[in-house]
């Protein structure tokens with residue numbers, strides 16, 4: 001079986017590698033410097049490598065759809081550890097949503113500065129009583145003149161402290177049924193009615209926040225996809241959020257695990273020579289290969305226009321991606337022994353997700369717990385795969401029991 005992308009694409013890969021070597025200055029300072037990062041992104045857009053599906057008038061490079069080229073670009077940028085993702089929530093979720101269901105003025109106003117990292121967004125969905133069952137959300141917005149007045153409480157809001165804007169779901173139609181009464185609103189974070197409070201995580205970092213709204217305000221036309229249409233809009237949005245993780249990040253972590261198995265000792269010998277450890281590593285290698293070949297199969301199907309519903313494979317990729325990452329981190333944790341008691345250094349979510357940078361196994365071990373929850377928990381993925389993919393009977397809902 002030939003798993004290469006073919007001569008034309010491998011030539012393209014060489015081109016991308018050359019571009020990265022010329023456009024990305026190496027060194028830790030470059031990684032931290034926002035201006036250097038932005039200069040790289042702008043150069044990559046000009047070369048047609050980034051924001052390929054986004055029209056030029058909004059700041060994209062407007063290229064013909066080619067899933068193999070896109071995959072090569074991401075692989076090579078990540079391989080060189082270029083921090084090219086400027087704002088995960090805005091670029092990854094809001095922009096595709098605006099392109100699909102936003103008003104023209106919203107696209108013109110928000111997309112370009114978001115792509116350039118000038119507008120940083122956070123996602124205001126989850127609430128203390130609404131996570132997996134998102135439609136149970138209670139934060140509300142009422143229209144007063146030409147403004148929405150917002151009250152309520154969001155939780156687990158990633159990066160809210162750094163964000164200038166939030167896209168969020170709010171109940172706007174009092175009389176409507178659970179799913180029908182929600183609108184998808186945009187709002188400014190820096191205003192008197194918005195109070196952001198950090199939540200300390202298990203690793204000591206504070207990437208999560210609670211956000212309290214007390215008569216916060218946003219203009220009446222900052223609603224995306226129409227009033228009361230929030231549920232439909234959020235489904236567009238979550239489709240992009242589920243596109244988390246990749247076989248490549250997993251492969252990088254697995255190789256780091258192999259390095260660890262060679263340096264760690266069991267009975268005075270490298271752990272990689274221990275028969276039980278070898279069996280566990282071999283099992284993991286099989287799982288990693290399964291994830292890689294599955295993603296290659298999906299990529300090939302998309303490239304040939306054969307994949308009718310990409311949603312289902314993405315659910316499977318998210319579920320298995322996070323489960324296998326969990327097993328890799330678990331095995332590493334066994335290998336580091338007493339070092340597992342050391343306090344983790346905060347590696348940052350971007351590196352933990354992409355597999356870039358130096359590895360702190362304690363931090364990785366704690367982070368994989370989150371991967372099984374963020375963007376829809378593993379149990380919810382299983383339900384969706386069972387119901388949509390396998391045609392199994394619908395899961396029992398709390399409302400069914402109450403009846």
Ligand SMILES: Cc1cc2nc3c(=O)[nH]c(=O)nc-3n(C[C@H](O)[C@H](O)[C@H](O)COP(=O)(O)OP(=O)(O)OC[C@H]3O[C@@H](n4cnc5c(N)ncnc54)[C@H](O)[C@@H]3O)c2cc1C
Pocket residue numbers: 122123124125126127128130131132133155156157158159370371373374375376377378379380383395
């Ligand atoms: C790293 C990370 C980043 C996040 N960032 C954001 C963000 O920026 N903005 C935001 O709005 N939210 C964010 N979240 C929140 C995330 O979306 C929710 O945590 C998630 O949807 C689960 O909701 P919950 O925490 O309320 O758990 P619950 O929904 O209460 O679930 C608790 C447990 O019950 C299980 N469960 C629930 N319902 C079912 C069912 N029907 N069948 C079987 N099992 C079920 C779940 O699988 C889970 O194990 C983030 C979470 C993480 C971990």
